[in-house]
Amino acid sequence: MTSHDLAVITRIMQKEAGISLSGAKANLVYSRLAKRVRKLGLRSFGEYCSLVENDAGGQELGEMIAALTTNVTRFFREPHHFEHLRERVLPGLVAQARAGGRVRLWSSACSSGQEAYSMALTVLSVMPDANRYDVKILATDIDPNVLAAGAEGIYDAAALEPISVSLRKTWFLPINDGSGRMRANDDLRSLISFRKLNLIGSWPIQRKFQAIFCRNVVIYFDGDTQEALWSRMTPLLEDNGALYIGHSERVSGPAEALLVNDGITTYRKRRSGELE
Template identity: 35%
Template sequence: MADPSPLTSEEFRRLAEFLYRRTGMVFSEAKRYFVERRIAERMSATSCRSFTDYFAQLRNDERREVEELINAFTINETYFYREDYQLACLTTDLLAARLAAKRGRDAIRIWSAPCSTGEEPYSIAIWLLENWKEVDDYDIEIVGSDIDTDVLEAAAEGIFRKRALMKLSPDLVARYFHPLGDERWQILDDLRQSVRFSRVNLVDTRQTRLQGAFDVIFCRNVLIYFDDESRRIAAENLYENLLPGGFVCLGHTESMSRISPLFEVCRYSGAIVYRKPMELRA
């Protein structure tokens, strides 16, 4: 089949609006080449001869193709121990603050959203095992969520290439992964089973609520792809998914102070994080 014609301005607008409503991500004319390349791949995969035919297929709510389209447009740049100063802050400051606010031995819940192919939630698990002496004293639940179903499947499989492991020492790789050959390693089964994965759209309130309440949320390097309204909705959803006194960690270029007034800014020696205020006491 011949390559599809470039999108007209109206077709580009309709597609960008469709993606925005379902993901919160904004695609401007500046990203036209990226958009047209991805849409051409999906049109070829579905044997659609024109954008009109393809868009009609999407509008008819063919759920699997909507998922495939969203998967094609998500960006999954990640690796183990990325921005590890926040992992250090987790074990030196955040967990201590959360335990002080808890009663007894309540479970500790940590959410990685978006989690991409699993490097972040698995990094959290490894970091806790390596750097938190109380790790065996508590029931710790780590949840990884993403809107991209393909990366969630890859995350559950837990197979990684050399680049993903570049910040881990050879000793850590030897202890927590087993080699598969062809410069691929699979994370140990015990760690794979310690993380639960789920599909979540951060601007979908119903989907986020289903995940329950967390002590700490890592939501890094995704809000930069949203517009102001989508950021506000995502921030409100994160707020509702935090326990009182819980923390959210953003990427180093992101600031919750510019998005929502709901959170308190907490400046620790290693990181700036954002806290849901404790409930007022009578």
């Protein structure tokens, strides 16, 4: 992989996914893309770059983005966010839903679904009949491979470990193939819609959310891209809605003025008229 190839890949990732690959990550880029180069029977990274640049259908571009994104996630990662959701946000929303209101939550870089299922399990732990009301979780990601895994909802025993035994027994079914894997049951899966969405692309979202999880994704974006994202995302929160971000992230730019700190990497949207 020449420095020119790396520059081309860096430019494409920045433009298409907002992801900033610094020179320090050359080894990672090489090891992740070498598999694609070999699989496609190409002789060099140069050939691979030309293929991606001239890929009208976007097929290999999607594969390249999928290969270079980090999908690490787990159930109930950063558990304080789910405690905040259960104790500070959901009581009001449950009452609202039971009174005929609409409840919408968004897992905006959901990877293989563990974050969205953790949100759904948190909802079900305080409202086991949530399915009978207008309660929905939107789970989006740029990578179709992880979205397919999320929609399928099958996880191995090690991945399921952070879920309490009682929640596991109630909302998951064993696969029964001796592997220890379990699948989210219909009630759990039906709370979540998995959709492809690029956080730096257009968002076909019309209505606001009462809570947004945007965790462990902006760390891959540069400062300007992060600011622009917060400025687009914050208006999609209802007044007093909650925004949860990753442990090493922070909200920057004009959106900061619209939010109040409400715990560790947790914000609430200021109500209109509420002073800074």
